[in-house]
Amino acid sequence: MTVCLIKTRSEDVVQAVLAATDLDWHVTFGPETGWDDTVWIGYASDIAQAEARAARMTAVPAWAVAMLQGGTDA
Numbered sequence: 001m002t003v004c005l006i007k008t009r010s011e012d013v014v015q016a017v018l019a020a021t022d023l024d025w026h027v028t029f030g031p032e033t034g035w036d037d038t039v040w041i042g043y044a045s046d047i048a049q050a051e052a053r054a055a056r057m058t059a060v061p062a063w064a065v066a067m068l069q070g071g072t073d074a
Contacts, residue, residue, distance in 0.1 A: 013059065016065075017053070019068060021050040025046065
């Protein structure tokens, strides 16, 4: 169950979800300079899916807030 903590404009929701998704990849895989093609393909796919999901959201989900605040637990 996802709990939404912040209500805001849809553009802000998309930006927050994309930033949290990007941060999660960097926490998991490290700096982009060390990524091979397989990781880049997965990253691009995940970012595209996150953007599509976020476009339908009306608030920033709790997991994204937690990730952006420095935690990885949501």
